[in-house]
Amino acid sequence: MLLVDSCSDLPLEFIENNLNIIDTIGMSVNIDGKDYYDDFGKTLSHKEFYGYLRQGIMPKTAAINSYSFLEKFKKHHEKGYSLIYLGFTSGLSGTFNNAVMAKEMFLEEHPDADITVIDTKSASVGEGVLVIHAVEMIRKGHSKEEVIKWIQENKMKSNHWFAVNDLNFLKKGGRLSATKAAVGTILNVKPILTVDDQGELKPYTSVRGRKKSMKFIYDKLVEHMTNPEETIVVIGHGDCLNDAIKIEKYINKHLKLKKVIVTELCSTIASHVGPDMISLAFIGEGREN
Numbered sequence: 001m002l003l004v005d006s007c008s009d010l011p012l013e014f015i016e017n018n019l020n021i022i023d024t025i026g027m028s029v030n031i032d033g034k035d036y037y038d039d040f041g042k043t044l045s046h047k048e049f050y051g052y053l054r055q056g057i058m059p060k061t062a063a064i065n066s067y068s069f070l071e072k073f074k075k076h077h078e079k080g081y082s083l084i085y086l087g088f089t090s091g092l093s094g095t096f097n098n099a100v101m102a103k104e105m106f107l108e109e110h111p112d113a114d115i116t117v118i119d120t121k122s123a124s125v126g127e128g129v130l131v132i133h134a135v136e137m138i139r140k141g142h143s144k145e146e147v148i149k150w151i152q153e154n155k156m157k158s159n160h161w162f163a164v165n166d167l168n169f170l171k172k173g174g175r176l177s178a179t180k181a182a183v184g185t186i187l188n189v190k191p192i193l194t195v196d197d198q199g200e201l202k203p204y205t206s207v208r209g210r211k212k213s214m215k216f217i218y219d220k221l222v223e224h225m226t227n228p229e230e231t232i233v234v235i236g237h238g239d240c241l242n243d244a245i246k247i248e249k250y251i252n253k254h255l256k257l258k259k260v261i262v263t264e265l266c267s268t269i270a271s272h273v274g275p276d277m278i279s280l281a282f283i284g285e286g287r288e289n
Contacts, residue, residue, distance in 0.1 A: 001081040002135065003072055005064060005095065006038040007088035008128040009236050011263040015040055021138050022131070025072055027095070029267045030060040038267050046264045050239035050275050059271040063094040069102035073115055077106070082114035082144050086131055086151065088268075090119045091199030116144070118151055121199035124269040125236040125281035126160035132232055132261070133283065159284050160195040161204075161220045163213035165240075165276035192216055193273070196289045201272075204288070214247050217280045221251070224284040232259045236279040238270050243278055 004010070006026040015022055026038040031052050036044040052059065069085075076083045087096040099117045107113055120127050130151060137147050190213035194204045207213050225231045233251060237244035244262045251260055265277065 001076055001083050002131065002138070003076075003083055003085040004131050005085075005088050005127075006040060006266050007093070007095075007123060007268050008086070008131050009124045009234075009263055009265050009269065010040065010128045010131060011261065012040040012042065014132070014261070014263075018135050021135055023072065023076070025064055025068060027064055027268045028062045029271065030062070031057060036267070040266060041264070044267065046239065046266075049267050050270070053239075053270065053275045059267060061268050061271050063098055066098045066102040066105065069099045070106055073102060073106045073113065077110055077113045077115075083116070084134070084144065084148060084151075085115070085117045086120050086127065086134065087117060088127060089121050089123050089195065089199030091121065091195075092123055092201060114144075116148055118148070118155070119199070120151070120155050120158070121195075121197070122155060122158045122281075123160065123195055123199070123201065124162075124265060125234040125263065125279050126158045126195055128236075128263065129232060129234045129281045129283060130155060130158055132234070154283055156197060157283050157286055158195075158281060159220070159224050159287060160193075160279065160281050161217040162193040162201075162273065162277055162279045163210075163217050164191045164193060164273050165210065165213075165238075165278075166274035194288060197287055202289075210243075214243065214278055217278065218247060218250060221280055221282060221284075222255070224288075225257075225282055226284050228255055228257055231257045231282055231284070232261065233257055233280060233282045235260065235262045236265045236277075236281070237262070238265045238273070238275045238277040240276045240278065243276075247278065247280075 002022050029036045090096040096119045189206045191206050192204045196202050235244050
């Protein structure tokens with residue numbers, strides 16, 4: 001069984017189609033003093049969440065605590081399942097460390113429990129693409145050990161490319177000064193972010209205009225993919241489906257890939273980068289740092 005957190009930004013349809021393989025655990029998000037459970041858009045719909053963002057509200061996110069992991073471990077151990085938790089990068093959250101702590105606590109009382117926790121060093125769709133590959137392997141009959149080996153060998157090949165549209169959210173989150181945000185907005189500058197080998201979200205470069213930013217991340221796909229016929233691309237969007245569809249069509253027109261999946265970003269990542277972000281993730285060459 002795979003345990004997947006909400007930071008993987010997978011489509012709810014994908015989760016629901018694989019409930020015999022996947023269980024989920026969610027971050028908590030506080031919006032104007034009210035706590036919500038990030039469960040891939042079921043409790044707090046994407047439409048409602050992005051409505052808050054577009055009003056200028058800055059949500060606060062919190063790591064998943066050890067107690068929540070203990071409850072999941074207990075549930076699956078009682079069913080006799082082995083469990084792999086594919087965790088949100090420790091470079092951006094204490095969630096993974098809380099999972100490790102919960103595992104150690106649980107094994108003290110249940111030493112026979114079969115629990116593996118993996119720091120994917122990945123976030124958002126970059127984490128999600130690893131989950132998608134793991135699900136495919138399980139469906140094909142691969143063992144737990146084979147899935148773990150593949151994840152460990154390929155997690156640092158999960159390429160993340162984020163094209164941010166609204167500089168004000170980077171400013172509010174402390175990733176950009178007020179002066180740079182103001183000047184960048186006037187000049188129509190669009191930052192490109194990536195996730196490095198430490199699993200941290202880092203600025204990579206900036207380009208002028210939305211079209212160029214979308215073309216830039218497409219070019220990074222072409223540059224770093226290794227085997228097109230086996231490449232799965234996940235396109236994440238922050239309430240800008242039309243742009244996601246445009247880049248999906250462009251990819252399908254120019255490349256022959258195994259699969260392209262479009263998903264709407266859940267609340268954790270979007271809380272820090274704002275609406276209208278477009279992201280691409282895929283397994284390719286090693287990451288740029």
